[in-house]
Amino acid sequence: MPDWKKAAYVAAQAADARVNVELEAEGMTLNIGPQHPATHGTLRIVCRLDGEQVVWADPVPGYMHRGYEKLCEVRNYPQINTLVNRIDWLGSFCNEVPFILAAEQLMEVEAPERAQWIRTIFFELGRQANLILFLGDVGTQLGAITPVFLAFRDREHVLNMIEAATGGRFHPNFDRIGGLKDDLPKGWLDETVSAMKRVEDFCDEVEDLMIGGTIFQQRTRGVGVIPAEVGLEYGLTGANIRASGIDWDLRRDSESPLAWKSADFKVVTHPDGDSFARCWVRLQEVRESARIVRQLCEGLPAGPIMAKVPKIIKVPAGEAYVETENPLGVMGYYLVSQGGLGPFRLKIRTPSFNNIAIAPWVLRGVYVPDVITILASLYFILGDIDR
Amino acid sequence: MGLVEKGLLPKPLTKLLNTARSYSLWVYQWGLACCAIEMGAAFGSPRYDVMRLGVIPFPASARQADFVCVSGTATDKMAPPIRRLYEQMPDPKYVISMGSCANSGGPYWDSYSVLKGVDQIIPVDVYVPGCPPRPEALLEGIVLLQMKIRGEDMAERWRGEPLVVGGGLEHGGVPEEKQVAVLKARKKNPAPA
Amino acid sequence: MTATDAPATEAPAIEAGHHQRIVDGLRGSLGDAVLDVVLERGDLWVRVDRSAWHGAFEAGKRKLGLTFFSFLSGIDWTPAPGLSGERTFKGEDADEGDEPVEEATEVRTGLAGGDTRFQVFARLFDVRRHVGVTLKADLDDADPSIDTVTDLFRGADWHERETWEMFGFTFDGHPGLRHLYLPAEFEGHPLRKDFPLLSREVKPWPGLVNVEQIPPHLDPKNQPAAEAPPSEAPASDAPAADAAPPAEGGTE
Ligand code: SF4
Numbered sequence: 001m002p003d004w005k006k007a008a009y010v011a012a013q014a015a016d017a018r019v020n021v022e023l024e025a026e027g028m029t030l031n032i033g034p035q036h037p038a039t040h041g042t043l044r045i046v047c048r049l050d051g052e053q054v055v056w057a058d059p060v061p062g063y064m065h066r067g068y069e070k071l072c073e074v075r076n077y078p079q080i081n082t083l084v085n086r087i088d089w090l091g092s093f094c095n096e097v098p099f100i101l102a103a104e105q106l107m108e109v110e111a112p113e114r115a116q117w118i119r120t121i122f123f124e125l126g127r128q129a130n131l132i133l134f135l136g137d138v139g140t141q142l143g144a145i146t147p148v149f150l151a152f153r154d155r156e157h158v159l160n161m162i163e164a165a166t167g168g169r170f171h172p173n174f175d176r177i178g179g180l181k182d183d184l185p186k187g188w189l190d191e192t193v194s195a196m197k198r199v200e201d202f203c204d205e206v207e208d209l210m211i212g213g214t215i216f217q218q219r220t221r222g223v224g225v226i227p228a229e230v231g232l233e234y235g236l237t238g239a240n241i242r243a244s245g246i247d248w249d250l251r252r253d254s255e256s257p258l259a260w261k262s263a264d265f266k267v268v269t270h271p272d273g274d275s276f277a278r279c280w281v282r283l284q285e286v287r288e289s290a291r292i293v294r295q296l297c298e299g300l301p302a303g304p305i306m307a308k309v310p311k312i313i314k315v316p317a318g319e320a321y322v323e324t325e326n327p328l329g330v331m332g333y334y335l336v337s338q339g340g341l342g343p344f345r346l347k348i349r350t351p352s353f354n355n356i357a358i359a360p361w362v363l364r365g366v367y368v369p370d371v372i373t374i375l376a377s378l379y380f381i382l383g384d385i386d387r
Numbered sequence: 388m389g390l391v392e393k394g395l396l397p398k399p400l401t402k403l404l405n406t407a408r409s410y411s412l413w414v415y416q417w418g419l420a421c422c423a424i425e426m427g428a429a430f431g432s433p434r435y436d437v438m439r440l441g442v443i444p445f446p447a448s449a450r451q452a453d454f455v456c457v458s459g460t461a462t463d464k465m466a467p468p469i470r471r472l473y474e475q476m477p478d479p480k481y482v483i484s485m486g487s488c489a490n491s492g493g494p495y496w497d498s499y500s501v502l503k504g505v506d507q508i509i510p511v512d513v514y515v516p517g518c519p520p521r522p523e524a525l526l527e528g529i530v531l532l533q534m535k536i537r538g539e540d541m542a543e544r545w546r547g548e549p550l551v552v553g554g555g556l557e558h559g560g561v562p563e564e565k566q567v568a569v570l571k572a573r574k575k576n577p578a579p580a
Numbered sequence: 581m582t583a584t585d586a587p588a589t590e591a592p593a594i595e596a597g598h599h600q601r602i603v604d605g606l607r608g609s610l611g612d613a614v615l616d617v618v619l620e621r622g623d624l625w626v627r628v629d630r631s632a633w634h635g636a637f638e639a640g641k642r643k644l645g646l647t648f649f650s651f652l653s654g655i656d657w658t659p660a661p662g663l664s665g666e667r668t669f670k671g672e673d674a675d676e677g678d679e680p681v682e683e684a685t686e687v688r689t690g691l692a693g694g695d696t697r698f699q700v701f702a703r704l705f706d707v708r709r710h711v712g713v714t715l716k717a718d719l720d721d722a723d724p725s726i727d728t729v730t731d732l733f734r735g736a737d738w739h740e741r742e743t744w745e746m747f748g749f750t751f752d753g754h755p756g757l758r759h760l761y762l763p764a765e766f767e768g769h770p771l772r773k774d775f776p777l778l779s780r781e782v783k784p785w786p787g788l789v790n791v792e793q794i795p796p797h798l799d800p801k802n803q804p805a806a807e808a809p810p811s812e813a814p815a816s817d818a819p820a821a822d823a824a825p826p827a828e829g830g831t832e
Binding site for chain 3: 499
Binding site: 067074241253323336353354386 | 738746
């Protein structure tokens with residue numbers, strides 16, 4: 001090597017070294033959002049990075065804050081029913097049920113048995129519509145585009161069934177205090193049972209294509225581990241806490257008037273608590289949900305669908321807290337009534353709010369690509385965080 | 388093209404250019420709330436297939452997009468990013484506002500934190516009503532936008548005067564005399580609808 | 581209960597004495613600071629003194645197995661006659677034998693009572709025994725502040741920030757009470773009863789209009805040649821329009 005080349009090489013090395021010293025990687029702040037595909041919705045996350053590692057992360061919610069709790073104080077009960085549909089917009093019917101149950105508790109009316117069964121069927125259809133999109137979406141976050149197309153394709157089968165009975169594709173507004181708006185159309189049950197076949201096929205497809213695949217497993221296993229005690233402290237619910245090994249599902253464990261007790265289903269748990277466990281639990285939940293719907297469709301009792309309630313709904317004074325196991329986790333309504341046409345105060349306990357509040361804890365120390373994986377597997381819906 | 392800015396482009400050529408533009412629209416998806424899912428169903432699902440209309444979803448950034456579909460509730464906190472996004476888009480740019488929330492505030496019309504429609508911050512070309520609108524409704528909105536682009540006088544657009552669809556006169560900060568002139572001109576030769 | 585078949589999945593049995601155990605445990609740790617206990621519809625409400633708020637959480641978490649933090653929020657008991665729901669039904673719709681709603685004008689607090697305008701309430705749950713409790717505490721009207729519980733339940737962080745933002749309660753010892761939902765320059769506490777919703781004051785609820793009148797210049801009667809475009813209906817959940825076109829409309 002001639003001398004000048006050697007000298008140039010040394011100079012280049014020195015320049016490199018200088019750049020490495022000057023480029024202080026610590027303290028770099030990365031802003032993700034508020035509109036970013038990885039946050040499916042308008043969540044903003046501010047991360048402080050050290051090189052590739054997150055040292056500190058702070059989610060900034062509120063870009064979708066619509067003031068539900070205040071609006072519910074100035075609306076009457078039928079109007080609130082419309083409004084609460086839009087909290088978790090993927091499984092809308094599931095938002096109506098706990099609110100209606102809370103109002104029914106205070107009014108001391110109980111919906112007839114058939115109405116409770118149909119409610120349960122729609123609840124599970126809402127769960128499927130929600131979680132199917134999750135399964136597609138989590139693929140997109142990891143770079144697999146196909147599952148989301150499959151999800152949108154097969155979600156239509158569920159939405160079609162919801163639409164056929166309620167008229168709304170995903171804001172059904174079908175539940176009423178004391179029962180349901182309408183009975184099911186003719187032939188609906190058979191159609192639904194065959195739609196469940198499609199849903200199960202979708203689960204198999206996603207499992208073959210994505211969840212069972214090596215790439216997916218390597219990117220999610222051991223990433224974002226949440227121990228059970230920490231999860232409980234943060235109030236994690238739903239698949240997130242079941243993936244940490246806590247066997248708790250309100251469908252089975254609470255005295256709900258809905259018809260889950262009449263169906264045979266498994267509560268799926270996973271001991272690992274990592275991103276993979278959360279995705280896997282959700283996949284199994286869709287399968288179990290399809291099983292529930294099939295059983296309920298086959299055993300649906302006959303009878304009326306509406307109990308006797310006054311035309312103008314006034315809820316007697318009192319307080320009630322009702323929670324159900326929604327697709328995202330435990331959703332509860334704390335209803336305070338003073339005998340008026342609308343609630344005096346309605347506290348809405350949404351699952352995503354707690355589920356995403358753990359983000360600062362779980363994102364500390366992970367690598368930037370894993371931020372996306374963890375957020376996707378924690379699974380939140382912005383309307384559900386911000387209300 | 389100087390001809391375009393001076394408004395000297397011959398009519399047939401304008402028509403040709405407009406037709407070309409109307410069938411190669413890159414759409415930026417500004418999904419905000421529930422309506423975003425229906426927009427996703429329209430753009431992302433095989434059942435509704437927007438590409439047959441010449442609309443290409445998923446551009447890499449707003450800087451490549453021809454129109455933006457604002458779907459969902461725009462809150463006061465979200466307003467500055469929406470405005471900023473719109474300013475990043477290259478001209479000519481169009482806006483479809485999808486859903487009652489984006490049109491007028493929708494079910495949250497009386498909330499303390501919700502904008503009463505995105506047309507308070509950016510000019511809107513097509514309003515798609517519904518809560519949520521079905522994907523088919525969004526497709527119809529896109530067809531309407533294309534019709535509008537085809538009937539457009541490009542010179543007017545590129546001189547920076549706002550196009551008025553459905554009475555959005557108050558937008559864009561154009562002085563009133565000018566607005567009246569625009570209206571008069573439009574009355575003389577109305578756009579084909 | 582509608583279950584007819586035997587439950588297929590075995591739930592861990594819920595013992596009847598769990599609520600009593602919680603009450604006894606809280607009484608044992610806090611003594612007189614437990615002000616009121618209500619058991620209604622299978623759910624438990626306990627009101628504690630605000631000095632014992634932190635102690636109640638500590639006893640719940642460490643001794644009573646209430647390890648799951650569900651939510652924390654506040655309530656403003658100021659009577660708000662104008663706010664309790666919409667009067668959507670008027671005229672002939674309203675004569676269903678329903679007497680008019682009487683408006684509360686004096687403060688009526690809910691379960692487990694209360695002495696002051698503001699209360700905080702929070703819910704803890706035991707995921708093993710499936711039993712929960714709602715804790716309540718009164719706050720001082722002039723200086724609504726209370727101890728934070730973030731050192732016990734880290735999930736309370738966001739809930740306390742939200743309550744601070746919505747009600748203006750301060751939580752002593754909280755690591756950083758910043759705005760959560762609203763932009764930093766927002767003024768006021770929206771969930772207090774005296775926070776006005778300005779849009780409503782400017783304009784009454786549009787759904788009160790039963791049938792919207794066609795504007796005169798669009799009325800087909802006035803313009804026989806022109807085609808009447810469909811009138812813009814307000815996005816509303818108004819009761820189905822009656823057939824009679826000149827219905828008593830108009831906003832109140
Ligand atoms: S218009 Fe309706 S569906 Fe669309 S974002 Fe608003 S509330 Fe949701």
